[in-house]
Each structure stands twice: as structure tokens, then as C-alpha cells.
Amino acid sequence: MLGQKEKAIVNYLSQHRDRFVTSKELAEHLSCSDRTARTYIKSLMTYSPQDTGIKIIAKQGYGYQMQVIDEQKHLSFLSENHLDQTRETIDITDRHNYILNKLIFEQDKIFFDDLMDQLYVSRSTLSSDFKKIRKELLKYDLTIESRANKGVFVKGSEHDKRRFIMDYFFSGHFLKNLHQYVGDEFFNLPISFEELTIIVLDECRSDNLKLSDFMIQNLVVHIALAIKRVKDGFDLSPIAIDDEKFHKEIRVAGRILKRIQNRMELNFPREEVNYIALHLITQKNDGQSLESKDSNMLLRHDLTEALKKIDGLYGYHFADDFTLIEGLLVHLEVLAERLAIDVHLDNPLLAEIKGQYSDAFHLTQKLLDDLATFADYRLSDDEIAYITLHLMASLERQREENKLNVLVICATGYGSAQMLNNRLKNELSPFINIADVIGYYDISDDRLQGIDLIISSIDLSHLVFSVPVLTVSVFLKEDEVAQIKEKILTLQPSSKKIEKPKDxxxxxxxxxxxxxxxxxxxxxxxxxxxxxxxxxxxxxxxxxxxxxxxxxxxxxxxxxxxxxxxxxxxxxxxxxxxxxxxxxxxxxxxxxxxxxxxxxxxxxxxxxxxxxxxxxxxxxxxxxxxxxxxxxxxxxxxxxxxxxxxxxxxxxxxxxxxx
Missing domain, CATH: 3.40.930.10 (Mannitol-specific EII; Chain A)
Structure with missing residues (x-):
């Protein structure tokens, strides 16, 4: 088994296969000395390429480069060492989400050393993460405890855990999920996504079914479409499930649908119980065979590479979207199970998706063409449209993330400040996110955190800030709107460039x-x-x-x-x-x-x-x-x-x- 630093090197070289990487660059990445980085590299080079599927080339004056000589052996090597190529790019928010998923949903033994290996972070970084997570959990009367041979775990009532799950994972406080961007209005449901989520959460946790947040999100979307199918008169093909082997999953699926039926006075066909049960069976975390894990690793690899290809062709950032990748993997794993038993679903939103979101639909087609898992299947437009929902949500997230965070400053923060705030929202909401509206004397370091632009109704030219400042009137005239738009073009987060003098x-x-x-x-x-x-x-x-x-x-x-x-x-x-x-x-x-x-x-x-x-x-x-x-x-x-x-x-x- 590789050590933590060696795993980090393999991941880094894998992500930069197109060039040589110097030992100095690796040392900076690992937070160690140049000499130590070379020692780790030498250790890795002792592994046989016939076993690992990779070869590390050393070239004097250039550094090191990884070559994959056998893709299947390479993926098996990554799987054996619990290497997940997408983990390397996880930012702090996704890292917290990953840790909380382990603590709250999987509820297995979790040890610091394992998390360090999985997330490629130091003990001090992980300790800092846990400090922030503890603070978040404390609001819900939940605590994190640690015991020998048991690892770290969350202590508190199940009721408080469910409150936290709803607020943290499904209200978008940290994770901007599919429900937020492709939600109630698009599906036109008589019940909210939040209520559906509560029903699924209650019934799964009551029977101790361990589903992650992404699994629950996908299941809720499936149920939302099931409601539309029933309302629009779509028929379902029969699906056979072993009642004795999967009695728990069938029981939970039945309770979920019964609660929804009582809430909406809507009758679901018996087949729908089995479809939901299939989701619960496929999404179970425990008991995965080595073959299944290798298959999932291959799917993750192919998906990441296919998304990178689309990004390169069209300039998107799908491969950097942790939420998209994890959500798609859950959906595609269920899809593969259904296709294996020749079960297909009609999509009641197909016409709307192809009509209103044709670009996203065609991108999804291109994506699926590059996934070896589905090479032997001819996917229907209905199935493609299901997957398109994930890309639509990612596109909305990318638009949202490209907005500038703006701090609005007025004399007091009230009265005229609210007038300016409303004018900015009406004129510039597609381009900016107003983080706060404050008075002149309320300016502080905390208020400036994460701010890209300051818009002020009072002259701040005598003060120097590390972000640009624009002065406007509280009425926000047309020429001032044009001035702000011009400034926004030079400050897009994707470019991260500050305007420099033209001459x-x-x-x-x-x-x-x-x-x-x-x-x-x-x-x-x-x-x-x-x-x-x-x-x-x-x-x-x-x-x-x-x-x-x-x-x-x-x-x-x-x-x-x-x-x-x-x-x-x-x-x-x-x-x-x-x-x-x-x-x-x-x-x-x-x-x-x-x-x-x-x-x-x-x-x-x-x-x-x-x-x-x-x-x-x-x-x-x-x-x-x-x-x-x-x-x-x-x-x-x-x-x-x-x-x-x-x-x-x-x-x-x-x-x-x-x-």
C-alpha cells in the first residue's frame, strides 16, 4: 500500500500527465523539502509497471512524468490504494461535505489517518476542518467524540441529526444541489422538494439504510418524476425484485410511497415501489465486491475524462464540479443496473428538456458517447434527458459562481441604502450577488471577506482597499449601470485579473x-x-x-x-x-x-x-x-x-x- 505522500504524488503526476513536473513543484505541493520529494519519487519508481500500469520517467533538467501503459492495471492500482482522482481537487467546502457524509450518513468507524489518506491533507489541516465542523454541529446540539478503536463519531439525538441534514445538505447552505437549480417550478409538483426529502430521509434512516446526500437527492428526483409519470398517465414496465433478499428496501420504498399517496391522494402502481426499491438496493454502501468497486472506479475515471473533453471543446467547468460528478455517478450506477435487467423509464419532462434546454441535451449525448460502461447500450432520449438534469444544474451553478460578490456601502446601511440595493438587484442581478448592505462605520475585515467589488453611495477615494471601489448615486443612473457593467467585465472570477493601466x-x-x-x-x-x-x-x-x-x-x-x-x-x-x-x-x-x-x-x-x-x-x-x-x-x-x-x-x- 502507498503512503499518504506517495498517493499525493501519484495523483498529482496523473493530473499533469501532459508535462514534466519538477521535484521542486512536487515539494511545494507536498509541503516538504525538495530532497524528501525525490525520496518519495524514488520509492514509487521501484514499483513494477507490469503491476501498476504506470511508468514514471525521470529526465534530468525537466523532472518527472507519468505514462499510463495499461489503463486497466492503472485503475486497479488506484482502486487497491483507495486513490480517487477527483479527491485531489476537493476544496474546503466539499471536504467538509465529504467528512460529514462519512460521519452522518455512513455512520461507520472513521479514523483520522484514513481521512488524511482519502483527502490528501495533513493532520493539522484535518484538525482545522473538524474545529469548524464541530462549531457547525453545535448549533444542532450535536457533538463530535473520539474513542480508541471506534474513531470519531457524531453524538446526539436522531431528531437533531435529521434537522442538521436538512439544513446542511438540502437547503443549500453549503451544497448547491440539483433541487435548487432544477426545482419545484420546472417539475410543477403539488409537493415541494423539501417535503419529499424529509419523507425519504425519515423512512430510510428509520430502517437504518445508509444513503449519502447525493443518493437521497437522486432518489428524490426519481420520485418527483414518478409523480409526474402517474399524473400524466405514463405506464411502467414490470420489474422483478427478490422479496426475501431485499425485504427491507421494498418495505422502505412502500412506506415512502404511502406517505406521498396520503399527502397527495395519488395512487402509485405497485411497479413504482419496486423502482424505488431498486434505487435503495443499488445505492447501498456495504458489501460491494472488488469487481463492483473496479467497475465504479472505471466509470468515475471515464466520466471525469469525458467531462474534461467537453470542457476543452466548449469552455465549461464540468470536470471541476464535485457536486455534478458525485450526483452523476450515483445516477449512472443505478442506470447501469436497470439496463442490465432491461428496465427502461419514460421521462415526462422529455419534450420540455429537448425544447428549452437542447444545448444541455446535446452535451449529455456527447458525454454518454465517451462512457465505455454504456457502449453496448442504445440509450433512449428519455434516459438521456434524466442525465441532462444534472448538467442543467451544473450550468446554473457555473453561472452563479461567476457572479461577483458585491458589498454595498451607504452612510447608514438603511433608507437610501435599501433604495440602492433594490436598484442594483433590478439592473444587475444576472451579474452580481449582493453579499451585504452596510453603513460607512460598519466596514470591517469580516464584512470584506470574499468581496470582489465595493459599490458605494459615498466617496471612498481617500481609503485604499484590496478590491475595486465604484462610487454611484443612490438612484443608480443609466451611465452608472454601464460603468459597473464595464468594470464587471474586467473582474470576472474566471479571469481573476485586476484592471491595469492601459498606458x-x-x-x-x-x-x-x-x-x-x-x-x-x-x-x-x-x-x-x-x-x-x-x-x-x-x-x-x-x-x-x-x-x-x-x-x-x-x-x-x-x-x-x-x-x-x-x-x-x-x-x-x-x-x-x-x-x-x-x-x-x-x-x-x-x-x-x-x-x-x-x-x-x-x-x-x-x-x-x-x-x-x-x-x-x-x-x-x-x-x-x-x-x-x-x-x-x-x-x-x-x-x-x-x-x-x-x-x-x-x-x-x-x-x-x-x-
Whole structure:
């Protein structure tokens, strides 16, 4: 069996098979030394390609590259080592979801070491995850406990566990599921998805059927379509299930349908009980044979590769959508079981899906063409339309995720603020998500977390933020709407690019207007307060004691509002209001870094911005350039290594692109 680090290397090389990967890159990925990374690589290279299906090539000066020489052996090797190629890309939210699925739904023994291997994270990262999860569970009177030989588990009443499951997994607080995007209105049901979910959840958990959140979601969608089938008069083909072997699943399916019948006064045919029971049988977690696990691994691999192919052709991000992949896998596994016993379903939504969502339907056809599991079957349009629902939900998620998070700031956060809020929603809701509406004095670090753009009805030009700020009137005029739309185009999350000055010559002229060798200092190390005093003194052209005291006080008051550290390297302190007649910027380079605050302990570049009380033409170009630097680690290194103002100026004005 591979160790945790070796698994991480296999996964990383597998995902970057198109190129050589250096030992330095692997070391950064593993959070270890270059030498240690090479040791792990050498260990992996001792495995026989005849056993693993892979070969690792080492090329001096280039690094390492993985070649798959036998796909089936490769997949078996991954399966034997519990390697899941999609796990590597799980972000923190999906990681929490994965852990909670294990704790709440599977309810088996869960050990820290196993989770570390499955998620490719360190013990400290996992401990941090559990700290946040504990806090979330505490709201529902649930706790996480740990015991020897039993691992970690959730303690609390079943009632509280079900409350948590509904809020966390099915209300979209963390997981944006299919129900949210292809929901009640599209299905036109006389019962809500939430109520259907409660019924399924109650009956499955009462009989201790262990279904994950994705399994329950798929089952609820199946039941929603079953309701439409009955209402629209569709017939079902008979399906035979071993009553003795699967009596529990049949019993649970019967209770689910009985509750729905009582709620809606709708009669379901006997066949529908067996169809739901088939879902419950197929989706059981326990007792999977090795052959079945290999088959599921192959399906996951083929699905991921097929989604990547579609992404490459059409520019989507399906292969990065954890929710889509997990939901599709559950659906496709059930579909494979049905096809194996020659059971097919009519889809009452087929006409609407082909008519209104033809693009998604054709994408689904292309996807299924690349899945070897279904190569021997001719799937009907009805079956394809079922799968299309998952892609439709993913497309909606991608549109939602591409919206900018906007913070709206007004004088108080009330009255006129709500007017501006409503105008923004009416005019720009397809492009922005309004995260909050606050007053000027409510600006804080917490309020700025995750914000892409600030829209304010009061002038904030005297303050510097790490995100762009647009000033508009509370009535939001047409030209202001156009201005916001223009800005949004430069800030799309997919590009993650900050607007840079269009003319480098203009930036050069602006630089000389704000910066000066008199305001430039280099330190080996420094105390924060002493550094600020020294920088303020450099700006104090007239050596006015009152100026120095006022400036320091205003700088501290600005930092009380929210942090002025833009990242681990750069801080931009500035007064909460302008007091200088002429604008200027002091710069300090601290070679060994400075302890700025509890979040940033190695700041090396400090820009003390002092705007003018009169005019600050070009300041936006300077601050945009500083913000741009936060995504340029190589340029940050060069600036931090500057041994003179001339060298600093040359690097600051150099091409924004990393070399």
C-alpha cells in the first residue's frame, strides 16, 4: 500500500500527465523539502509497471512524468490504494461535505489517518476542518467524540441529526444541489422538494439504510418524476425484485410511497415501489465486491475524462464540479443496473428538456458517447434527458459562481441604502450577488471577506482597499449601470485579473508624481510602530510635530476599520482621511519581514499612502498596480530584493506578467 505522500504524488503526476513536473513543484505541493520529494519519487519508481500500469520517467533538467501503459492495471492500482482522482481537487467546502457524509450518513468507524489518506491533507489541516465542523454541529446540539478503536463519531439525538441534514445538505447552505437549480417550478409538483426529502430521509434512516446526500437527492428526483409519470398517465414496465433478499428496501420504498399517496391522494402502481426499491438496493454502501468497486472506479475515471473533453471543446467547468460528478455517478450506477435487467423509464419532462434546454441535451449525448460502461447500450432520449438534469444544474451553478460578490456601502446601511440595493438587484442581478448592505462605520475585515467589488453611495477615494471601489448615486443612473457593467467585465472570477493601466507611460508619470527617493527606506528588520513613525517622518516635509501625530493617529484609525495588509508580503497603511496638501507615497522594504498583525507576520513591502485633500489624479492606477502585485510572487521577490530606489522603480514599472 502507498503512503499518504506517495498517493499525493501519484495523483498529482496523473493530473499533469501532459508535462514534466519538477521535484521542486512536487515539494511545494507536498509541503516538504525538495530532497524528501525525490525520496518519495524514488520509492514509487521501484514499483513494477507490469503491476501498476504506470511508468514514471525521470529526465534530468525537466523532472518527472507519468505514462499510463495499461489503463486497466492503472485503475486497479488506484482502486487497491483507495486513490480517487477527483479527491485531489476537493476544496474546503466539499471536504467538509465529504467528512460529514462519512460521519452522518455512513455512520461507520472513521479514523483520522484514513481521512488524511482519502483527502490528501495533513493532520493539522484535518484538525482545522473538524474545529469548524464541530462549531457547525453545535448549533444542532450535536457533538463530535473520539474513542480508541471506534474513531470519531457524531453524538446526539436522531431528531437533531435529521434537522442538521436538512439544513446542511438540502437547503443549500453549503451544497448547491440539483433541487435548487432544477426545482419545484420546472417539475410543477403539488409537493415541494423539501417535503419529499424529509419523507425519504425519515423512512430510510428509520430502517437504518445508509444513503449519502447525493443518493437521497437522486432518489428524490426519481420520485418527483414518478409523480409526474402517474399524473400524466405514463405506464411502467414490470420489474422483478427478490422479496426475501431485499425485504427491507421494498418495505422502505412502500412506506415512502404511502406517505406521498396520503399527502397527495395519488395512487402509485405497485411497479413504482419496486423502482424505488431498486434505487435503495443499488445505492447501498456495504458489501460491494472488488469487481463492483473496479467497475465504479472505471466509470468515475471515464466520466471525469469525458467531462474534461467537453470542457476543452466548449469552455465549461464540468470536470471541476464535485457536486455534478458525485450526483452523476450515483445516477449512472443505478442506470447501469436497470439496463442490465432491461428496465427502461419514460421521462415526462422529455419534450420540455429537448425544447428549452437542447444545448444541455446535446452535451449529455456527447458525454454518454465517451462512457465505455454504456457502449453496448442504445440509450433512449428519455434516459438521456434524466442525465441532462444534472448538467442543467451544473450550468446554473457555473453561472452563479461567476457572479461577483458585491458589498454595498451607504452612510447608514438603511433608507437610501435599501433604495440602492433594490436598484442594483433590478439592473444587475444576472451579474452580481449582493453579499451585504452596510453603513460607512460598519466596514470591517469580516464584512470584506470574499468581496470582489465595493459599490458605494459615498466617496471612498481617500481609503485604499484590496478590491475595486465604484462610487454611484443612490438612484443608480443609466451611465452608472454601464460603468459597473464595464468594470464587471474586467473582474470576472474566471479571469481573476485586476484592471491595469492601459498606458505604461501614464503609470510611469504617475509613479514619479507620487513616489520619491526621499520617501524610500530599506530595513533588515523592524518593529511595526517604529517603522510607521519612520515612514511618517519621511513624508513630513516641514518636520511638523502636529503632522506626525495626526498622521499616525489617522493611520491607526483606518486599520481599526479593516486590515491594510493585502497579502503575506504587502501592506498599504493610509490615513482614514486626507491631511496632506500634496499626494505622496512612502515605501519601506523590510528584508527579513515584519510582524504586521496576527494574520500577517512576514510583510516585506509597506506602501504608506497619503492622499491629497485637493486632488488625487492617478492614485487609482497606483493602487491597482499594488493590488496587481499581490498575484505576482516573483515580482514581489524582486521588489523585496531592491537595494535602491532606482532598482525598486524599475521593478515596480516592469511588465505585470510573471516571467
Amino acid at each position: 505604461d507611460l501614464i503609470l510611469e508619470q504617475v509613479f514619479d508624481d507620487y513616489f520619491s527617493e526621499r520617501y524610500f527606506q530599506i530595513f533588515d528588520s523592524a518593529d511595526k510602530e517604529e517603522l510607521l513613525i519612520s515612514m511618517v517622518n519621511s513624508l513630513n516635509d516641514k518636520q511638523d510635530a502636529c503632522y506626525a501625530k495626526s498622521m499616525l493617529d489617522l493611520v491607526h484609525r483606518r486599520e481599526e476599520m479593516s486590515t491594510v495588509a493585502f497579502n503575506d508580503v504587502i501592506a498599504v497603511p493610509h490615513p482614514i482621511k486626507a491631511i496632506d496638501k500634496r499626494h505622496k507615497i512612502a515605501v519601506a522594504v523590510i528584508k527579513h519581514g515584519i510582524d504586521w498583525d496576527r494574520h500577517f507576520s512576514k510583510v516585506q513591502l509597506v506602501f504608506l499612502v497619503s492622499p491629497s485633500i485637493y486632488e488625487n489624479e492617478g492614485l487609482a492606477a497606483i493602487t491597482n498596480r499594488i493590488v496587481d502585485l499581490t498575484d505576482q510572487p516573483k515580482l514581489q521577490e524582486k521588489l523585496s530584493a531592491s537595494d535602491s530606489f532606482t532598482a525598486f522603480r524599475q521593478v515596480f514599472l516592469s511588465d505585470n506578467k510573471e516571467g
